[in-house]
Amino acid sequence: MTFDTVIHGGTVVTAEGQFQGDVGIAQGRIAAVAERIEGGARRIDAGGRLVLPGGIEAHAHIAQESSAGVMSADDYLSGSISAAFGGNSSFIPFAAQHRGQSVDEVIATYDARGARSVIDYSYHLIISDPTPEVLQDQLPRAFARGITSFKVFMTYDLMNLGDAGMLDILTVARTHGAITMVHAENNDMVKWMNRQLAARGLTAPKYHAISRPELAEEEAIHRAIQLAKLVDAPLFIVHVSTARGAEIVRQEKFNGARLFAETCPQYLALTRDDLDRPGMEGAKFICSPPLRGADTQAALWHHIAQGTFESVSSDHAPYRFDETGKFLNGADAPYPKIANGMPGIAARLPWLFSEGVVKGRITAEQFVALSSTNAARTFGCTTKGRIAPGMDADIAIWNPETRRVVTQADMHDNMDYTPFEGMELQGVPEIVMTRGEMIVEHGSLKAREGQGRFFGRAPVDPRGRQGYLAPEFDPAQNFGTVLR
C-alpha cells in the first residue's frame, strides 16, 4: 500500500482510548492505523504530540445576517481560516431563513458564500417562516441535499415561532430523520424585563444579563423538551448557560427523551461581571443567552464531565467593536440595540483543552468526543469525527505542552477583539488537515481559498435514546399515517 502521508510516532487519541501509533493517509482518507507504518510520500514526525480527529465546529454564525440586519464580520474564508487555526477540520455554520424567504433561495445564497471555505462545511438551516410550502416542499428538498438539522428560536420577535410553529417543525423534522436545534429563552419574560429596565433608564451593557433571566432559559428548555416529547422528535438544545437548564437536560435524557445538548466556552470562562467593564467595553460580552455567575461555571463543568452535553461549541457570532458591528446603532446605544454575539471559533478548542484536559477536569478522550466525535454522530457527518480506516483524513496534531497567551492576532479572524484576550492556555494545534490536505502547519496557512467542500449529512442517529411516546399522540392509534 502506498501512502501520501504517514503521521508517525504520535499518541492517537479517539473518543474511546489512546495508543502510540502511526496513521497512513491515501487519497484524502485514513487508509491505515497501526503500531508502525513504513513509507509515505511525506512523513510527519508526531513524537510528543497528540493525533486527534480534527475538530467539528457545530455552532457558528458565518456570513450570516442577524434578524436585526447586521452582517457577521467573518465570511466563509476568514471564518474557516480562523476555525482551522483553532484545530477544526470542518464546520457546520447556519444558513438563516428570514421571513418571506424561501428555503431554496436561502440555500442558494449560502452555497455562493460557502464556496470560499478552506475547510469542509455543511449548514444547519434556521427556520423563521414555516409556511405550508416550506414545511411540505422546501424542507424535504433541503433534507434530500443532506441538510439534516433545522434550528428554531423561542426568542427574538422576528424569529420566534411560538409553540405550535415549533411542533410543526419538530414533526416535519422527525418525519425526515432530521434533528431540530433550539435557542431556548422565554421571549415574553425577556421583553417584560426589557420594559422594566427601559422605564428606569437602565440601558448600560450590564443590564443585558439582567434582562435575560436564568429562569427564562430554564422555562424554555423545559418547554422545548415537552414539545419534542409530544411528537417524539429528536431535539438539540444549543448553548445551555444555566445550571438548572443543564439539570433539566440531564433528567430528561435519563428519562429517555431523544435529547442532545451543548454548552459554550464563554459560559465557563467569563461571567456577567465582564459586562460591567468600564465605558462601553461590556458590549464586547453581550451574547444571548447572557453570561452568568461564577457558580454557574462550576455546575457546567460538572455537567461536561458527567456527559450531559454532547459538545462544547463556540457559538462564534462575530460583530466588531465598532460601527459596523456592536455599535451599528450608535456608540452609546442602549443594550437592546447592541449587536448580540461574540467570537470564539479559534479559541474554543485550545481553551477547552487547556482548562479541561490540562487541568484534569476531563480526559483527552472526552475532549475528542466533545470537540468532534459526538458532533459527527449527532449531525450525521458519517465520514468525519473519528480516526479509523475509511474516514476522511481530518486530523489535528496537537502539542500538549506549548503555552501561550491568547491575543487577537492569534485568532486569524476578521474581528478587532477576542473575549479570551490575555488568557494563558496550554496546548496548541500545530497541524490541521482536511481530507489529508494541509490547512494549517506550525502557525502558517497552507490552504487556498475554496479548498473546502460542502458535505451532505445523514439522518440523526438516535441509538441509545429510547424516545417517548405520549399516549395521546400514538400515531398508529390516533393519526393513521398523517404525521409519520
Ligand SMILES: [Zn+2]
Ligand atoms: Zn448561535
